[in-house]
Amino acid sequence: MDWHQSAKPFIPLPQPSLSLFHNYNNNTYPEKWTVPEMDNGNKDKKKRLTRNQVELLEMNFQEKMKLDPERKMQLSMELSLQPRQIAVWFQNRRARWKNKQLEHSYNVLKHQYDEISKENEKLQEEVIKLNAMLSKEQPFKTHPFGGYTEMRGEEIVESMSKTLRGSNKTRKKSNIENVVDQSLCSFIVEDNNTVSLPHCHGLLPHISYYEQI
DNA sequence: GCACTAACCTATTCAGTCG
DNA sequence: CGACTGAATAGGTTAGTGC
Structure with a gap:
């Protein structure tokens, strides 16, 4: 060649x-x-x-x-x-x-690209679903002066982590927690409801979900 | 090291063919 | 007659040889 x-x-x-x-x-x-x-x-x-x-x-x-x-x-x-x-x-x-x-x-690469795009689309949809499940489970946090304010994704994760630390550590994990746990990585949920690249445990300890448990 | 030569390559031109 | 195909050219690169 x-x-x-x-x-x-x-x-x-x-x-x-x-x-x-x-x-x-x-x-x-x-x-x-x-x-x-x-x-x-x-x-x-x-x-x-x-x-x-x-x-x-x-x-x-x-x-x-x-x-x-x-x-x-x-x-x-x-x-x-x-x-x-x-x-x-x-x-x-x-x-x-x-x-x-x-x-x-070119045709081979294009085919590969299309396949990866499809896969990416599926994953994005899954992320949106998971995000929605997270919001349902704990959509608000208590405001220091009373009332409620909407939480950002990062805050939800942090909040849940604190909740778990403060509660019975032997309780069964929720479905969402299991999904996140199995992924071995945590996601940063952005304000616009999108999720950035996953961060594995240890790389961003402040948002990791279970490492404090 | 440098000039020369012959092979190679890519890009382009242009004549022949086809719908 | 325009689009396409392929034979041929132009110009550049590479590598072997001889001095």
């Missing part, structure tokens, strides 16, 4: 018998490629490769994406194409293959 990682072999200069190809590679025939024997009437026309040529090239590509010089020359003779054309075809084919790979990777 990463062609930069493979060592690039040193390719010696073409043999004298291949000087024709060498000339071609060095742009003796600039602009659009031409068969050297062609006259001006036939030049600068891009010709599509025939089905047979593409089939053989494809077979070779499936075998090995890299084109070594021997195989290039062999294919060149077999397909009656210039070695440069063989090399260009392999280059373009690798580029197409890489694009396909990128497309595939």
Whole structure:
């Protein structure tokens, strides 16, 4: 996949018998490629490769994406194409293959992202439910001067912790307490009814639920 | 170390094909 | 005729070789 990682072999200069190809590679025939024997009437026309040529090239590509010089020359003779054309075809084919790979990777990542998003949505809903259960269980705290004031989530947790410390420690935990306990972590319930990332015991002792018990 | 060379890559151009 | 495909080019990078 990463062609930069493979060592690039040193390719010696073409043999004298291949000087024709060498000339071609060095742009003796600039602009659009031409068969050297062609006259001006036939030049600068891009010709599509025939089905047979593409089939053989494809077979070779499936075998090995890299084109070594021997195989290039062999294919060149077999397909009656210039070695440069063989090399260009392999280059373009690798580029197409890489694009396909990128497309595939994108689809895989997108699928993973969608799954995680769904999971996140479920968890958010669960947090809202738990938050509502907490509010029902102890929605208000007593105001020092009498009356009631609404409590923030952090305060609820702290308040419940104090209540538990001051009450019978052997009593059975409520359902909510069990859920929170099993999670091994505490949540900070924000004012806007959302919950921030969980904080595990020991990291934020002032809001941890049961560590004081 | 540096110039040279040949391979590779990405981005782009452009001709051929197709709906 | 415009969109798409693929052959070919341009320009940059990398690595081996020779001096």
